[in-house]
Amino acid sequence: MQPVDSHLFLIVGAALFSIGLAVVLLKRHAIVVLMGIELMLNAVNINLVAFSQYDPDRLQGQMLALFVMVIAAAESAVALAIVLQVYRHFRTAQLDELNELKQ
Amino acid sequence: MIQVAFYTFAALSLSGGLAVLFTRNVIYAAFFLLLTLLGVAGLFVLASADFLAIAQLMIYVGGVLVLVIFGVMLTNKTDPAADASNQQPNRIASLNRSTGWVISALVAGSLFVALFTLLAKANFALLNQPAGWQSTVNTIGRQLMTEYVLPFEIVGILLLAALVGATYLASPLAKSFRNAAR
Numbered sequence: 647m648q649p650v651d652s653h654l655f656l657i658v659g660a661a662l663f664s665i666g667l668a669v670v671l672l673k674r675h676a677i678v679v680l681m682g683i684e685l686m687l688n689a690v691n692i693n694l695v696a697f698s699q700y701d702p703d704r705l706q707g708q709m710l711a712l713f714v715m716v717i718a719a720a721e722s723a724v725a726l727a728i729v730l731q732v733y734r735h736f737r738t739a740q741l742d743e744l745n746e747l748k749q
Numbered sequence: 750m751i752q753v754a755f756y757t758f759a760a761l762s763l764s765g766g767l768a769v770l771f772t773r774n775v776i777y778a779a780f781f782l783l784l785t786l787l788g789v790a791g792l793f794v795l796a797s798a799d800f801l802a803i804a805q806l807m808i809y810v811g812g813v814l815v816l817v818i819f820g821v822m823l824t825n826k827t828d829p830a831a832d833a834s835n836q837q838p839n840r841i842a843s844l845n846r847s848t849g850w851v852i853s854a855l856v857a858g859s860l861f862v863a864l865f866t867l868l869a870k871a872n873f874a875l876l877n878q879p880a881g882w883q884s885t886v887n888t889i890g891r892q893l894m895t896e897y898v899l900p901f902e903i904v905g906i907l908l909l910a911a912l913v914g915a916t917y918l919a920s921p922l923a924k925s926f927r928n929a930a931r
Binding site for chain 2: 664672692718720729731
């Protein structure tokens with residue numbers, strides 16, 4: 647029997663995903679919204695790893711978590727470059743001040 | 750002992766996430782995100798994913814977080830007068846501060862309650878089996894070179910293209926190049 651109940655991993659993952667979703671919904675700075683997306687990706691990784699420990703021969707969950715990490719790195723690089731150009735253009739990174747189309 | 754470590758890492762990651770949610774300062778949020786990522790790496794070790802824990806430390810803490818902190822520093826407004834001039838009330842009614850708190854707490858809280866009741870009621874047959882702890886480095890290396898060799902190469906090319914594209918997008922020359930080409 648494993649020392650830590652795997653349901654606890656799933657519950658921690660669910661809590662972290664909810665916190666990340668709240669950060670994405672609530673925060674106004676573009677970089678903090680990106681941090682919320684990173685939190686959600688980490689929560690998904692916890693779930694994948696928690697199920698993957700029962701599959702030691704193929705480790706499909708851990709492989710998927712590895713690819714998720716690489717995609718997250720690529721995503722955050724491109725998103726930060728875009729935020730940087732948005733900041734250069736509008737002189738702000740607050741998402742609710744970017745209402746050029748609305749006016 | 751392992752239980753204590755698990756609860757410590759879980760509390761570390763959850764409190765870091767909550768601090769990211771509640772802090773107003775962007776650079777503090779970046780450092781609390783560091784706390785969360787360290788806690789998640791510890792949870793990975795406890796779930797017998799030692800290679801992933803090291804990869805988490807190297808990719809997230811060493812790469813993504815440094816990138817995020819650079820982004821914070823490059824987009825930070827140091828002029829307090831510019832901040833004060835932006836205090837006009839938001840015209841999008843649903844995004845007012847208190848309403849935003851209520852809506853996001855409602856959405857995220859109900860999602861968490863739904864997931865929690867689902868996980869409490871679900872009886873995964875897989876999770877009742879015993880799971881041994883063993884190092885996964887060997888298996889991951891073998892899997893990367895056999896079963897997952899095509900996704901591995903594709904993700905490498907994707908990462909290269911994304912990083913080159915990000916470098917071009919972020920460079921101050923990009924705009925003048927576009928204007929010159931026009």
